[in-house]
Amino acid sequence: MAQYRVVSGSVALITIQNPPVNALRAAVREGLFNAIKRASSDPQVRSVVLSGHNGTFCGGADIKEFGNVSLPGPHLVEVFQLMEDLVKPVVAAIEGFALGGGLELALACHYRIGHSKARVGFPEVNLGLFPGAGGSQRLPRLVGVPAALDIIITGRHVAAGEALKLGLLDKVIDQNTVDAAVTFAKSVEGKPLDNHRLGNRPCPPLENMDAFFEEAMKRVHSRARGAVAPITCVQAVRGAATLPFHKGMELEKMLLGTLFNSAQAQASQYCFFAERAGARWSMPSGARWDTCKAKPIGTAAVIGLGTMGRGITVALARAGLSVVAVETQEHQLAEAQRAVSRMLKGGGRVSYSPDLQAAAEVDLVVEAVFEDMAIKEKIFKQLSEVCKPGTLLTTNTSTLDIDRLASCTRDPQLVVGMHFFAPAHIMRLLEVVYGPRSSPEAVATAMQLGKRMGKVSVAVGNCTGFVGNRMLKPYLEQANFLLEEGATPELVDAALEEFGFPMGVFKMSDLSGLDVGWRVRKEEGLTGPGVTAGQPMRIRHSRRYSPLGDLMCEEGRYGQKTGSGWYLYDKPGGRVARSDPWLRNFLEQYRARHGLVARRISQQEVLERCLYALINEGFRVLEDGIAASPQNIDAIYVFGYSWPKHRGGPMFYASQVGLARVLEGLNHYHQAHPDVPHLEPCSLLRRLVASGSPPIDKWSEVVKGHRSQL
Numbered sequence: 001m002a003q004y005r006v007v008s009g010s011v012a013l014i015t016i017q018n019p020p021v022n023a024l025r026a027a028v029r030e031g032l033f034n035a036i037k038r039a040s041s042d043p044q045v046r047s048v049v050l051s052g053h054n055g056t057f058c059g060g061a062d063i064k065e066f067g068n069v070s071l072p073g074p075h076l077v078e079v080f081q082l083m084e085d086l087v088k089p090v091v092a093a094i095e096g097f098a099l100g101g102g103l104e105l106a107l108a109c110h111y112r113i114g115h116s117k118a119r120v121g122f123p124e125v126n127l128g129l130f131p132g133a134g135g136s137q138r139l140p141r142l143v144g145v146p147a148a149l150d151i152i153i154t155g156r157h158v159a160a161g162e163a164l165k166l167g168l169l170d171k172v173i174d175q176n177t178v179d180a181a182v183t184f185a186k187s188v189e190g191k192p193l194d195n196h197r198l199g200n201r202p203c204p205p206l207e208n209m210d211a212f213f214e215e216a217m218k219r220v221h222s223r224a225r226g227a228v229a230p231i232t233c234v235q236a237v238r239g240a241a242t243l244p245f246h247k248g249m250e251l252e253k254m255l256l257g258t259l260f261n262s263a264q265a266q267a268s269q270y271c272f273f274a275e276r277a278g279a280r281w282s283m284p285s286g287a288r289w290d291t292c293k294a295k296p297i298g299t300a301a302v303i304g305l306g307t308m309g310r311g312i313t314v315a316l317a318r319a320g321l322s323v324v325a326v327e328t329q330e331h332q333l334a335e336a337q338r339a340v341s342r343m344l345k346g347g348g349r350v351s352y353s354p355d356l357q358a359a360a361e362v363d364l365v366v367e368a369v370f371e372d373m374a375i376k377e378k379i380f381k382q383l384s385e386v387c388k389p390g391t392l393l394t395t396n397t398s399t400l401d402i403d404r405l406a407s408c409t410r411d412p413q414l415v416v417g418m419h420f421f422a423p424a425h426i427m428r429l430l431e432v433v434y435g436p437r438s439s440p441e442a443v444a445t446a447m448q449l450g451k452r453m454g455k456v457s458v459a460v461g462n463c464t465g466f467v468g469n470r471m472l473k474p475y476l477e478q479a480n481f482l483l484e485e486g487a488t489p490e491l492v493d494a495a496l497e498e499f500g501f502p503m504g505v506f507k508m509s510d511l512s513g514l515d516v517g518w519r520v521r522k523e524e525g526l527t528g529p530g531v532t533a534g535q536p537m538r539i540r541h542s543r544r545y546s547p548l549g550d551l552m553c554e555e556g557r558y559g560q561k562t563g564s565g566w567y568l569y570d571k572p573g574g575r576v577a578r579s580d581p582w583l584r585n586f587l588e589q590y591r592a593r594h595g596l597v598a599r600r601i602s603q604q605e606v607l608e609r610c611l612y613a614l615i616n617e618g619f620r621v622l623e624d625g626i627a628a629s630p631q632n633i634d635a636i637y638v639f640g641y642s643w644p645k646h647r648g649g650p651m652f653y654a655s656q657v658g659l660a661r662v663l664e665g666l667n668h669y670h671q672a673h674p675d676v677p678h679l680e681p682c683s684l685l686r687r688l689v690a691s692g693s694p695p696i697d698k699w700s701e702v703v704k705g706h707r708s709q710l
């Protein structure tokens with residue numbers, strides 16, 4: 001786990017060996033501890049170089065070990081202190097990554113040499129933690145409080161060049177890092193080390209320290225959306241700035257104690273693994289990530305250059321593909337060309353054409369036109385004729401039937417969905433949707449392409465709305481029902497924002513455009529002139545229906561783009577939402593017209609109605625085999641719908657709330673609203689509760705048993 005050998009006559013070279021990222025699990029900590037002791041007592045050794053096996057210094061503590069109440073082996077703090085106290089100089093040779101505990105390890109060394117491609121950082125905040133093994137106390141002493149706080153709070157990876165400027169690295173080199181570190185170590189043998197022991201150093205003084213930390217705390221509170229870890233980061237760094245090292249370490253230990261087994265830390269760490277779980281996809285046919293090979297993709301076409309098409313073009317070009325961007329409307333094409341070039345800052349290989357024929361030779365097509373089945377069917381038919389045999393035909397539809405599009409083509413097995421999220425070049429999520437006839441190779445190729453674009457890709461089955469939008473529907477529906485019953489958009493949004501969403505449901509609808517859902521509802525036959533005539537306004541297919549969104553669109557209120565929606569904006573395209581007296585009036589009249597009596601609605605009811613309805617649909621998605629696991633659903637929600645990471649995604653949240661409580665809540669609301677089928681607890685949830693509410697990683701066993709009985 002920590003290899004020890006003496007090189008160049010006097011240098012103990014200690015190499016951490018724990019693939020793939022040399023995480024500091026118990027055996028590694030033990031190995032390091034023993035290796036340092038050995039170097040200390042080895043009379044031949046006059047200096048030490050610490051490195052990581054296989055081009056990675058160290059990815060930090062082993063996250064898989066967290067959750068164990070008593071971690072075996074020596075504690076990291078103990079190992080690092082032993083290293084800092086060594087009377088022989090210790091040089092860190094940093095290749096690849098030094099993250100979290102890996103950077104703390106490097107900070108306990110007396111010198112740090114990095115490769116020019118190395119990256120260092122403290123990503124603990126993303127795991128609901130902070131650098132709690134001395135990092136929060138040593139880093140500010142090395143680079144000063146403002147730089148340290150920035151690195152610790154953002155969790156960002158710092159490139160070697162910047163780390164050198166900050167003084168975090170002593171030297172950056174392009175050659176073999178270990179060789180350079182060995183030469184350097186020999187050059188400092190016997191030299192005094194006191195100033196290189198960060199625990200001995202005071203923090204560089206900071207003017208207006210109180211004001212600095214007050215401001216930092218204010219900023220963090222406004223951005224953290226209820227997450228505790230960022231606040232703790234500020235408290236710990238303040239400790240470094242004001243306390244002697246040993247007192248700061250005590251504070252660090254106390255703060256870490258409050259976070260380590262917290263619900264937020266568990267949720268954030270669950271997200272770390274859920275993010276990666278999508279890569280191990282499987283299909284109901286048994287096809288899997290490790291048995292299917294992706295086709296090589298070098299060229300792609302994007303059809304339709306609206307907002308989505310432009311973002312997709314940028315994402316593909318940034319992944320190194322040569323892209324043909326096709327848009328039949330000339331003015332839109334010219335505008336898109338300017339926008340894409342701006343986003344790519346002159347880079348990328350993109351050509352433009354008004355003609356579908358330009359897609360003839362590409363390996364893959366992403367269709368991103370208007371959400372209209374008839375238009376899409378026509379395009380798929382044309383593409384099938386125009387493109388060379390074997391071209392993968394994908395669609396960015398957010399709800400429509402993939403299999404129906406596949407039926408328009410010669411090779412339905414080559415059709416899959418690639419559902420991007422706006423803005424497509426920024427949002428991390430990609431839903432890869434397979435239909436009953438999509439080939440495993442097509443799915444593997446889309447998943448591989450997602451990875452190349454840096455996306456969190458999740459393979460899902462074909463149904464209306466797939467996973468994300470299918471679950472969103474009951475959530476939006478509940479929000480509208482709550483307005484009918486007496487809530488305001490402000491009340492509903494405040495509850496959801498307090499929960500941790502960056503934006504409540506009504507602000508989000510205003511941003512994405514109310515007309516989008518209106519068009520979908522028209523397509524589904526829920527609204528439109530021919531549909532509403534002679535029907536009760538608030539019932540469709542014997543279920544409760546809220547026409548509020550349709551009525552808003554009929555008034556021309558599409559959201560931000562028209563300057564008004566659920567809120568008022570100072571101009572079309574304005575961003576700052578203000579309460580609209582018109583809406584209050586409109587809701588009052590609507591309620592009066594339909595004999596609805598407004599009642600007081602609590603934030604708790606808002607959360608339970610909206611979130612439990614969404615979660616209930618999540619269980620149905622699992623039950624139907626549309627998502628392979630709760631982890632996949634949670635990754636979709638965290639990376640595509642801004643579900644707060646510290647709440648772990650909807651399915652994990654349900655497990656934290658307690659499945660029995662979610663079931664009870666749904667039963668209660670369904671009794672009160674029997675005409676809302678989305679509130680009726682689904683059978684998988686009932687079954688899980690009946691099986692004693694197993695932990696989330698055991699749900700699949702109940703799902704399997706459940707499916708075999710269907």
Ligand SMILES: CCC/C=C/C(=O)SCCNC(=O)CCNC(=O)[C@H](O)C(C)(C)COP(=O)([O-])OP(=O)([O-])OC[C@H]1O[C@@H](n2cnc3c(N)ncnc32)[C@H](O)[C@@H]1OP(=O)([O-])[O-]
Nearest residue numbers: 021023059060061062063064097099100101123132133276
């Ligand atoms: C004492 C309390 C204070 C806390 C201190 C800490 O250090 S907290 C920690 C602070 N450190 C961090 O937060 C760093 C977390 N790690 C990363 O950010 C990235 O892994 C990377 C940038 C190091 C490499 O990116 P990349 O795209 O090349 O690779 P990849 O991401 O696909 O990972 C490959 C495999 O390794 C696995 N695995 C990775 N790290 C850990 C780990 N620490 N542990 C366990 N496992 C880990 C990962 O799950 C995956 O497994 P799979 O799915 O194949 O079974």
